[in-house]
Amino acid sequence: MVLSCGKTQDSGTRVLCPVCSGDLKEILKEEERAFTITVTQDLYVVEYGSNVTMECKFPVTTPLNLHVLVVYWEMGEKKVIQFVNGKEDLKVQHSSYSQRAHLLKDQLILGKAALQITDVKLQDAGVYHCLISYGGADYKRITLKVNAPYRKINQRISVDLDTSEHELTCQAEGYPEAEVTWTSSDHRVLNGKTTITSSERDEKLLNVTSTLRVNTTANEIFYCTFRRSGFEENSTSELVIPEPPTIPRNKRTHWAILGAILLLFVALAVVVCLQRNVRMMDVEKCVTQDMNSKKQNAAQFEET
Template sequence: MFFIMEKPLIFCLFLFYWHFLYALFTVEAPQSLYTVEYGNNVTMECTFPVHGKLEFRDLSVIWEKKDKLKKQVYALLQGKEDFESQDSDFKGRTKLFKENLNLGQSLLQITDVKLRDAGLYHCLIGYGGADYKAINLKVKAPYRSITQGVVSTGDNEWKLTCQSEGYPQAEVLWQNREYEDLTHKANTSYETGRDQLYRVTSTLTIKSRTDEIFFCIFWNKELQENTSAILHITDSVDGVVRTESRRFIGAILIVTALLGSVLIFMLSISKATANKDNRTPVDSSSIAKLPNDKDTCDCRYASFEEEELKSMQVEKT
């Protein structure tokens, strides 16, 4: 037996049909379990019998999520959509493909899936009879993107960092080029990030020569998935610093030369004007020469950032 909160009329309708027309009307679920990746869309389906042309005014479709309390995900009551009773968790994220109802298909799409969307759903159909089916939704969040950092602490010692977000909590493994396990030397921390995702940060401090590689591996045991990143210790970072410095110094020298040329030109005009006014010939040897100073600059640039689902056997009475 079941009931629909704040919908006593619909409850009575379902209760009546359940007892007398159950054998004539059956809802089916082609797929009882859906697995979707966090942030993606999912479309769940249940089917019901349609004989002849579908009469929308006689059709009611309700999707509910079975938490401690029922959450109305979507409702089409006697052919009209009802969003007033929709749970806030699903506002603006659900769509029923009405064109498929003529085929006896109730296709519900949930967009931008969250971790909290995981759980047990009921697809209820009332159309000359009443029945429902239970469907499980599982949400996974693999550690897809790994942010890396390689910092020299001096004396051939390096701090290697890997950070990623996912769910459930992952273990971080470290290996060198020879695939030796260095995990025991690493420090790994966990914190809850956005939308219940885990933000996992792991740091390995180790002595190593340049041109060496290390691997950090995020192992998601529950999903049996792993994502890895390669960290390369190289002196190319110093090369970038030198390149940027040379470009900066060159720019200063060019600007200095231009300013010098302008200054010489202005002084020449000033002296020529003075000579003309005084009408006194000036010997070219008396023109003061500007000193040719060379500007220098020592610049450096541094750049271092389900609930476990249980299958629910629905017994019909």
């Protein structure tokens, strides 16, 4: 932990501030032994995407002097919270916590340095250090674990028209890698094909898709189960083979009527076309006869 000690110009109170090399234990030896911070719990286990509030308690006198109080929350080399001179310094906050990590100011007067992280990510997991200086100095370690179960399972059922096989698909996101097991309603274990890719939502989150192809009948039930090694919680989804699509009797009647009307229109179109052809032939015949008549009249006129 990278910290050092210095004195404020006004109060002469020793406070914590970042330096290049860390020797936190030596610093704390110089501070007043009476100042001790405590934690309500040193381990938090939360689900991915949820919110978490971790807190350290420190002895406080009334009224609280915020300009003397110094609070640091850090995770490894990442600065999560730096509260000095009565305000939070967001310029030093690590980018991965931007807009998600906050110090609950209203809890400070109660002697609580509460760190709230919203929309928890997998990379938020780790050991956090809560460091407080207020007349004395102390720190505590708190571990955050993030659980990402494959709880939301998306399913799809389709039919291969060439083979009449049903293709069953289960897809879910979580962490760590999960094994997908397919079983039938009579508890037979079936062989599916599973692919694993990275999630588009979170680089550490895994997208697991498993597909099963079976020859089966309607109303048969199959199950896909996502299992993570080292975790007791499993996620299972039930897939029921649907009935094949059927056309209701009234719809069949409508189709028959529509087909008959269509045939009638086709027949009428053929008749109209034939009539037009006959008329064209009659016109051509009349024109030809008229031309021949004119030619005969012209020939007779020349002879006379």
